[in-house]
Amino acid sequence: MTDPLLFSALAAGPGAPSRQRQLLARFKQAILDGRLAAGSRLPSSRALCEELQVSRNTVLAVYEQLSAEGYAQADRQGTRVAPLSSLSSLPRKPAVEVPAKAAPVPVQSRRVQTLALTRDAGDRSLPLTPGMPALNRFPINAWLRAQERALRRAPPQVLGYGDPLGEPALRSAIAQYLRVARGVRCEAAQVVVTEGAQGALSLCVRLFSNPGDTAWVEDPGYGGARTAFHAGDLKTVGMAVDSEGIVIPERLWRTRPARLVHVTPSHQYPTGAVLSLARRLSLIEQAHRAGSWIIEDDYDSEFRHRGHPVPAMQGLLPRAPVLYVGTFSKTMFPALRIGFLVLPESAGEGAYPALAELLRGGHRLEQLALAEFIASGQFSRHLGRMRRLYRERQRALREALAAHLKMEHEVLGGDSGLHLTVRLPEDYDDAAISAAARAAGINVGALSSFSAARPKATCNGLVIGYGDTSEDQFLPLIGRLGGILRKLAR
Known part of the structure; x- marks a missing residue:
């Protein structure tokens, strides 16, 4: 074996890698480049240590590591380069450098290609960013106290896996708040805690649709809904919006009904229209007849500046086919990444086994702190100030x-x-x-x-x-x- 790169002097001095690491890297590269062919014998440890002026233990450690990683095989006659059949299909480094052709890009899935077109939200730290709450007005000290109380009261088991649907204390606090503040018909058992509203939207797609189904969205509308639907391989169709909210042609309910309909009825995003009562009732009735699900995205309804907040559409009628989605990104702060989905009673029982498989229950301490923040009255006081x-x-x-x-x-x-x-x-x-x-x-x-x-x-x-x-x-x-x-x- 006469490869000069193997027998040239090793680097020394401050900042140089250890001799063992340098020698190991040389052998690996020589094998991968094909300069050391499969089956060829490596130099004896004594010969190599004399040539490079390193200890025999260093060489033996390198050979042992090469064998451990599959580059070499030791037998009674010494150490040989292992057969690496996949190397035969790899391009060899030419003796004369030539411009390399660009490596072929793996074909992306249709979902990835579609999601690549998602709208750029820009630098959200800049002023006038849509949807960003007043971060410097958040009561951080009250939040820290809630975290401390939650951590102090929590048993050691809270560090393990939790309820896949979310911490019971938080689900109970959310249900109570929604019943009083938003007129939502729900119990704690119907609430699923998610990774923000986007996590809730994705969960709606996974639970209540199949690839190829049709979904209707407001147009203009929330890009995150399109993202969730595209990721689920749904056919997404935009519906116009006017001063009374989403406009759905009557004929579409008969000819091409949607499996999912995403709406922001209390404050249409981004036009601000409020879905009229007549259209709310019609949408619920038509969805019930067609076997469709309405996703009510109630993203910032707490902040109504004139009169009382518009109640949620979900609470208008009993057994309405409405999947109610909410988030704490606007009422608390975006980095909290806690949202929720309220399942209808009719859908919840069948969905729970699937939810136990899809979800694992995480961020338990943050969820307990939020439950404490709500129960202590700090959440309501913060909303009033905001x-x-x-x-x-x-x-x-x-x-x-x-x-x-x-x-x-x-x-x-x-x-x-x-x-x-x-x-x-x-x-x-x-x-x-x-x-x-x-x-x-x-x-x-x-x-x-x-x-x-x-x-x-x-x-x-x-x-x-x-x-x-x-x-x-x-x-x-x-x-x-x-x-x-x-x-x-x-």
Whole structure:
């Protein structure tokens, strides 16, 4: 064996890897490159240690490791390179370097190709980000106390696997809150704790649909619903939205009914429309007849700025085919990643065995802390403070829009939530405006990015968040945004 790379001096000095590691790497590379062919004998340990001026124990340790990893085989005659048949199909390194061809990219699944088109939410740390709550107003000390109490009271068993459906204390607290605050018909047994609202949507798809089924979504609408449906290999069809919410043509219920229908009835995302009572009742009736499931995504209904919150659609009628989805990302903070799904009584019993297999029950300490936070009254007090804060921030944003947007526009969605939508004329390219705004440090969304098929004339504008932006920032920020609009007007 005369490979010069094997017998050249090993690196020494400060910062150099150990001689054993260097020698092991040399042998591995020589074998993988084909310079040491299968069956060839490795140098004797004595010869190699004399040539490289290393201890025999170092060489023996290297040979032992090569054998352990499958690079070599030891027998009575010494140590030989193991037969590695797969190496014959690998390209050898040429003696003369030539530009290598790009390695073939594995074919991605249809789901991955579709999900790659998901809308970019931008840098959510920037001001005016839609849907971001006031993070600096969260009562972190009260939350820490809730965590401490939960941890102090918890037995050691809480560090193990929990109930797949979530901690009983939290499920009970959620059910009680929903009955009082949202008019939801439910008991704790119907509540499933999930990894945020997105986890709840994905669970709806897995439990109540099959690949190839049809799902209807609002258009413009929440991109996360499309993501969940695409990931489940569902055929997703967008339904227009007007001032009374989702518009579903009567004929579709007869000719091509959907298995799942995703709606945001209390505060349509992103237009802010409230689904009228007549349409709510019609949707429930039609879904019942067609054997469809309605996913009611109640993402930020707690923050209504005029009058009382609009009750959940789920509680309108008994035995309504409604899967109620909620989240604490807006009421608490996004990093908590706790959402929930309320199953109808009619569906729960059959779904529980599947849930026990699909879920494992995690984040137990966070769930117990949240249950404590709710039970102590801190959650309700925090919501009260945030309602007042967001009401004032929305007012300040409206005033800034009136002062700086001199072109024709329409402000939508003013009675609830954490964002306003500004509809613009066709001669303003909302995607270009959104990109320019982000470059200027403002993270407003393009209304057209929430739509899959709506005409530009009906779905062109900006979605502007006010939850995590202080009142004194709105005038200068919207002034900057107004300048971008004037610059980019066609």
